[in-house]
Amino acid sequence: MGKRRKSRALTLQLLYQYEIRKEPPMELLKEFWKGQKSLDKDIRSFAESIFIGTVEQIEKIDLLISELSLHWKLSRISMVDKNILRLAIYEICFREDIPEKVTIDEAIELARQYSGDDAGSFINGILDKVLKEKER
Numbered sequence: 001m002g003k004r005r006k007s008r009a010l011t012l013q014l015l016y017q018y019e020i021r022k023e024p025p026m027e028l029l030k031e032f033w034k035g036q037k038s039l040d041k042d043i044r045s046f047a048e049s050i051f052i053g054t055v056e057q058i059e060k061i062d063l064l065i066s067e068l069s070l071h072w073k074l075s076r077i078s079m080v081d082k083n084i085l086r087l088a089i090y091e092i093c094f095r096e097d098i099p100e101k102v103t104i105d106e107a108i109e110l111a112r113q114y115s116g117d118d119a120g121s122f123i124n125g126i127l128d129k130v131l132k133e134k135e136r
Helices: 003-021 025-034 041-056 058-068 079-094 100-114 119-135
Strands: none
Touching (some): 003 025, 003 041, 003 079, 003 100, 041 058, 058 079, 079 100, 079 119, 100 119
C-alpha cells in the first residue's frame, strides 16, 4: 500500500472517530497518534492535512453531498461512505495539488476495502457530479 493510500485510510478512520466522538480535532489527533508511534512521518503529515482540512470545510462538503445525492438524505448514507465522500470532496475542491482522477480512484478503492458492494458505484457517481459542479 502506497503512502498516500495509507494516509487516506488513516484519514477515514479519523473522520469516523470524529463523527462518533465529537471531540475537538486536535485532541482526537493527539490520542489517535499515540497508537501509531512507528508511522512514517509523510503518511502522518498527509493524513493530518486531509483530516484537518476536511473538518474545517465539513459544513460546505456536507451541503454539497446533500445537494448531489438525489433521493438520499445525508443521514441515510452509511458513515463509512459519507466519510469517504467527505475526504474525496475536500481533495477535489480544496487541494489543487492532488489530481482529481487520483482522488476518485483512491475513494473507490477505500469503498471497496471498507464498505459494501455498491459503495464504489455510489461514490463514483457523487464524485463525478462534484467534478461537473466544479467545472461550472
